[in-house]
Amino acid sequence: MNEPTTKLPSGIAHAYWFQAFNAISWQTCTGSPLILFARALGASATALGVLVGLAPALTIMQIPASRYAADYGYKRVMLTGWSARVGVLGLLCLLPLGARVLPHDAVVTLLLAVMFSFCLLRGLATCAWMPWMTSIVPERVRGLYLSRDRTFINLASVIALFASGGLMTEHASMTGFALVFFLGFAGGAVSLAFLRRIPEPLSTTPRAAPAETADWRKILRDGPFLRLLAFSAVVQLSLSAHATFVLVFLREEVGFGDGTILWIGAGANLFGMLGLHMLGRHADRIGSRPYLGLVLAWWAVAIPAWFLIAIGAFESAGKIAIGLMIMGGYVGGCYELALTRLLMNTVASRPGPARYFALYAVVVSIIIATVPVAWGIGLDALRNFHAQAFGFQWNRYAILFAAESLSLFGIFLVLLRVRESRGESPAYMVQQIFVGMPSRGISYLMQMFR
Template identity: 40%
Template sequence: MVNTGTPTNDPLPRGALNLNGFSFFNAVCFQITLGSTLVLYAKSLGASATWLGVLAGITPLLNLFQIPAAHWIPRFGYKRFVLAGWGARSVLIFLIAALPLLTALPDPARLWILTALIFGFSLLRGIAAGAWLPWITELIPETVRGRFLSRDQAFQHTGSLLALLLAGWMLGPAPGPVRFAAAFLLSACAAVASLTFLARSPDVETQEALRRSAQSVPWKAILRHPPFARLLIHNLLFVFAMGGLGVFTVAWQKAYAGFPEDRILLLSAAGFLAAMLALLPAGRAADRFGSKPLLRIGLGTFVAVAAGWFLLASRLVAPAAAMVAALNFLGGIAGALYQLGNTRLMLASMPPMGRNHFFALFTVLTSLALAATPVAWGAAIDALRTFHSQAAVDWNAYSLYFGAVTLLTLASLALTRILIEKGPIPTPSGPDTRFVAGLKRLWRLWQR
């Protein structure tokens, strides 16, 4: 049953704005260290599509360490656990910033060092991240989670947009070692700034909440919990479809469209601008109508985006910057709506007893899929790099990849029917009652 009533006007918890400040600066940090700037720097060192897939897969793979970390969280508390992990990983970003300046080293050696540093960064992040979602779930009441998550994601997308604009300006059309070093240094400074907001954020004071959340639950019992199991199946299919899209759209723009680095980053910024606009009404809509409508709208838009990349890669549409910007804009809307709906549904699907272990297992399994997916797609693209069949459609490695992503995303949209969403149904009131009732009728029609 879906929550389809009017949203509550309850205030957000005290100190929630500090969590949003952390999200803003953390987004500036990871958008550079793990995003397009990393891909472009690795490409400048001669990284293949498979290697790019490995770099994209390291971070989700090391979320595996959330399972052993779940046992240690109660000993330190949520806040101290996250603060220690995020603080340690920030040191490694300064080392990444120094790497481009080591020009005496050959490119293959720097590529290996870069991969090792990303591994260490992701390991520390993976351990600390095990406390993040349980912490948020305890702090933010369910009645205002849609509002909080939409605001938090708006802060994240604003930070990502700023990071792309600044990184694009720093790199320019033909970046050298100093420019890459400056971009990574900006990421390191943002990481330090995020720690100040994290230190000011409220912690969960009650030991009972920590004890209940850390209660050990058999893995088989977790996997048999219906809301958890169905959401996990859906997420695994979505990850397999979309897990490498951000990496390989950048690689295609560089290798096939011939766009310079600064243009690629500036075009990517359109996605974060769109996400910020989409999140303005999305939070209250999620609290009123539930998470599944947002998931479906987001996935439907993702299908259109993947189809657009297929048209570009198959040369049915010329690779114009305006087309890429439009796809990034639509992708930003899709990602914002899907992430908000999926996160909100995930928080509601985890029972209080053993919550740390539910979150850890969910994150680990989806992260393993997210780690394997870009590596598998990258290996497939490398294996097909010489394949070319010109007919009505130009079949090549990238057109085959984007075509497969389109079909898999369509299947993920169809699979939303299995998801379970529970919640109260407040009675709508006020001047928008008829509007709400109309949307309810459309929602019931969609469910048929």
């Protein structure tokens, strides 16, 4: 009787492969290559902020779509939206070639239009993914499922970024971008084949429909859910601009080339896989909060280090930046797995989980959409800012990293309020962060090099 609740469902491997090929599409067409392409066209920091903000902003479409997702069918919603989304990527492949004959400002405008359409379709479809996976994956193995899921994603991202770096190094700038975007288009097309083979949701009867009309007022009074939502919101308010403008900082201030930046990103994803391997079943046994505490401890080191690089406190800025990027990939993998697992377990037993997931995604995504735009406007305004203070030269990126560093205290306060129904005590959390996990990491690395 208990066996189904402790094993992953048959056919779940198709979900892993879908995520892998979708990650190739996402990394090449919406990740670092897209930012570098826009910058190569001369896009301003404000335009970059808008470009980065489109995907999270249009996640708001999950709210109206979630009302009909169960009736229409989670699988059908994903297939329809993802098929149209892949078609739009075909247009993206043409833009680098169009940049040879059109003014770059016009290409930036077309880029924003194409990505708006892409992100709109994505926003409508993604309301179905998390309820679908929560339905078919039992609670006791969700950490295991997520670790494998993220491992496939990270491995595919490594391959995509290494390939993109090679294409950008071997080909002229715009030709290289066209080939990178075509790689993303091909990955998206292949992902559809695996999406069709993922098992159907367990709750497919008409009786599931009333759950999808759960009262919004009840959701807004759900204490554990709201505390988790508050934590995610504060994290994104503090740090959602970081990844975008670190890329620009590496390119313009540290002096890294586009191909080098993509290769560093690949290395970061490779280390992210190490973090996912370490979590695995440990997250199901220990809980998510210990890993969120570990992530916050790393941010307390890494973000001030970026500030010190920006003011010129280190002579070997390039080497330190590479180390921060690589370790950031490891910690980022831990953060995404722990947070997603905690969200799934918090929402799974509620009526109408699609609305919980939609509300969570929309609130967090609106913040992700607006913060980079606001910082982009601010960094454009501070373009010529230079000041001498405490013996160091301050620039606009120093202001960004200083503000992020100060915001970490707010993240700590909201993390203290997050609760987990199945987790260890705070004392055990501290022991795992500073003793247990480092020892397991050393043991794993020793086994790799035997």
